[in-house]
Amino acid sequence: MSNPIAKRAAELMKAIQNGPIRTKWHWLGYNFDPRTPGFRTVGVPTVMALATGDAVMPGFAAEQLKRLESFGGVDRDQTHYHQIVSWYAEVLVVAHLAAYEWPAPVKLEMEPVAGGSKKNPEVVVKLDGVGALGVEVKATDLRAHAKRRSSNSWQMNARTGVSRDSLGDAVTLPRDHQVKVFLKSADEKFAGFRAADPNFRSVLVTVWDDFVNEPLTVLTSPASGLFTPNSWYRTDGGAVEFPNVDAVLLVRHQHQLVEGLAGRPLVDGRAHLLDYGLPGSFPPHALVTNPAGQALPAEFLSALHAVPIEALKAAAEYNPGEIVMWVDTADGIED
Helix, strand or coil, X not given: CCCHHHHHHHHHHHHHHCCHHHHCCECCCCCCCCCCHHHHHHHHHHHHHHHHHHHHCCCHHHHHHHXXXXXXXXXXXXXXXXXXXXXXXXXXXHHHHHHCCCCCCEEEEECCCCCCCCCCCCEEEEECCCEEEEEEEECCXXXXXXXXXXXXXXXXXXXXXXXXXXXXXXXXXXXHHHHHHHHHHHHHHHHXXXXXXXXXXXXXXXXXXXXXXXXXXXXXXXXXXXXXXXXXXXXXXXXXXXXXXXXXXXXXXXXXXXXXXXXXXXXXXXXXXCCCXXXXXXXXXXXXXXXXXXXXXXXXXXXXXXXXXXXXXXXXXXXXXXXXXXXXXXXXXXX
């Protein structure tokens, strides 16, 4: 086997067969069983992604596999399940950046720290002639939220002057607190890098499901968006800004991870659950720029396949909607 990435992937697969994923209870036991379809659709893409990351960041595969193996040991533990989904969200982005054909010499650093902080992003990309980009990846647990969304008649995606009580009992509330937590955490992780290098750039990648208008509204709603002067997250000095987070990239992929892990077909032409997509493919990865941040260089935008949200306004899901009335959950929504 001459391909070093394929050789490393084979080594990882062998280690998995002898490790806790296959020898103890683990959600992925089926997916890494060579006798099952999940072996081809989940197991093989997983070790290939780990080997791809390892090729540019030695030690990446061993560290990530150790993490993945730790999400097991308890039969059908739901916390472990979401940790696995979050793990795949991180690997989706990092493996893509590792495999990307950069236009100049590049160095990827795995979970680096700066300024004496113990907090670290997933990866920092250092591109010759351009600069450094920090990437943090987050995927909130959407399971309970999705159930409410599919059963309630009304949904509030932002805090507005409309009273929840005026809409009745069946109201799905916004996930704005979780988005705020993600922004606050990323801002803290990037702070040391920005202090050491004023030209350091950063992006928070939020892996959501198909209902990407939810986090978009949380960020940009004129009534209370976290990236607006009317942000609901305030101190005595006014709206709290996140100056160390230059942008948020909204990636519609969490449902692909869930379906892929369950052995069900994926949508939108994705070949497997760790398929990041091609430039210009659907759905686009929407970039929401932070007014308190700095612009990302074109080279980093291209690498992330990032499309500015302003260019996507023709599509309903890329427009903020503060209050949604569900008319038919199979066919769509009506504001």
